[in-house]
Amino acid sequence: MIQKMAIEELDRLGEEIIGGLRLSDDNLRALLSLESEEEVQKLYDAARKVRDHHFGNRVFLNCFIYFSTYCKNRCAFCYYNCKNDIERYRLTREEIRETCKVLKGAGFHMIDLTMGEDPYYYDDPDRFVELVRTVKEELGLPIMISPGVMDNATLLKAREKGANFFALYQETYDRDLYEKLRVGQSFEGRVSARRFAKEQGYCIEDGLLTGIGNDIESTVKSLRGMEANNPDMVRVMTFLPQEGTPLEGYQEKSKLSELKIIAVLRLMFPKCLIPASLDLEGIDGMVHRLNAGANIVTSILPPDSQLEGVANYDRGLEERDRDIKSVIKRLEIMGMEPAPQADFERVLGC
Numbered sequence: 001m002i003q004k005m006a007i008e009e010l011d012r013l014g015e016e017i018i019g020g021l022r023l024s025d026d027n028l029r030a031l032l033s034l035e036s037e038e039e040v041q042k043l044y045d046a047a048r049k050v051r052d053h054h055f056g057n058r059v060f061l062n063c064f065i066y067f068s069t070y071c072k073n074r075c076a077f078c079y080y081n082c083k084n085d086i087e088r089y090r091l092t093r094e095e096i097r098e099t100c101k102v103l104k105g106a107g108f109h110m111i112d113l114t115m116g117e118d119p120y121y122y123d124d125p126d127r128f129v130e131l132v133r134t135v136k137e138e139l140g141l142p143i144m145i146s147p148g149v150m151d152n153a154t155l156l157k158a159r160e161k162g163a164n165f166f167a168l169y170q171e172t173y174d175r176d177l178y179e180k181l182r183v184g185q186s187f188e189g190r191v192s193a194r195r196f197a198k199e200q201g202y203c204i205e206d207g208l209l210t211g212i213g214n215d216i217e218s219t220v221k222s223l224r225g226m227e228a229n230n231p232d233m234v235r236v237m238t239f240l241p242q243e244g245t246p247l248e249g250y251q252e253k254s255k256l257s258e259l260k261i262i263a264v265l266r267l268m269f270p271k272c273l274i275p276a277s278l279d280l281e282g283i284d285g286m287v288h289r290l291n292a293g294a295n296i297v298t299s300i301l302p303p304d305s306q307l308e309g310v311a312n313y314d315r316g317l318e319e320r321d322r323d324i325k326s327v328i329k330r331l332e333i334m335g336m337e338p339a340p341q342a343d344f345e346r347v348l349g350c
């Protein structure tokens, strides 16, 4: 049986975490099973207190460039899985250079270069390394790479050419669920690519999906699984069903909301970057995620961009409100502001 957490304990939680308290598995179960509006708000309050203690009102901004939507894999949740008959694109090096020009001085702390596991790059990974070099040369900003599982030699070369962060999400540390989600992909291979990157001086991001077969026990397992990697950034995303995929019609009444998990992540990983992704609910959703303890806005698209997101809540909508100016405007209304770049460099040095 899950032990409940008393309201008074929730009131003290933020302070206690700042004072060094580590949550037990029973604490995690209790927090993840909170339901009443009052209790859940207290959880967010605690997470914000911890976030503000370490980062003040300052937020980081991550630019998302999905430069190739070709993929050889068949993740059950993903729109871009190779079985889905969709239009795809692969930007040329020149197009990427042009995108960088638009991004100069825009105010981003980091550029996220994401792709599907595109054979064009996997058959000749030096093409990918070259792309990292180009973006570094154009912008001089920190670079996150999200290329999927990459071989060690390529990870090393990309690091030498200026990649700072390696994002690779396990989605779940429950192996049975993993096999249903990342169909045909090695669980260990994913863990070891991330571990290798960390050993080589990358900052690493790990992540979970929620609303897709995870219960409280498997979520606790996943949180502990992420913790074991000593990540610098940790995320959770709500599964959004995608047209043309096996899980197109999947619906789940999950009590494990993304917001609750964001708050728990903040309590478990007080100093980590935790994303408020625009990909799921846009800028209104960003506000809720920041209020639950997140501190980096991700999936901000380059100005006037036609590029894709990953889950794309706005697919098919006419208006796309995913630009850095709109984000900053809303941060100001919230009493928050973009952090100085020096703060981000400190995070990278951690």
Ligand code: SAM
Residues within 6 Å of the ligand: 077, 078, 079, 114, 115, 116, 117, 146, 147, 148, 149, 167, 168, 169, 171, 207, 208, 209, 237, 238, 239, 240, 241, 242, 310, 311
């Ligand atoms: N191809 C690389 C890979 O899979 O690692 C890079 C893309 S990765 C950043 C895409 C991530 O977006 C997935 O790991 C998953 O966490 C998330 N995602 C994909 N489809 C989603 C969906 N339908 N709903 C929510 N999140 C999704």
Ligand code: MD0
Residues within 6 Å of the ligand: 064, 112, 114, 146, 167, 275, 277, 278, 279, 298, 299, 309, 310, 311
């Ligand atoms: C996001 N669409 O932050 C991006 C993506 C990949 N590193 C990040 C999932 O929501």
Ligand code: SF4
Residues within 6 Å of the ligand: 071, 072, 073, 074, 075, 078, 079, 080, 081, 082, 115, 116, 117, 148
């Ligand atoms: Fe490919 Fe990544 Fe989508 Fe999986 S999540 S199908 S690896 S793009």
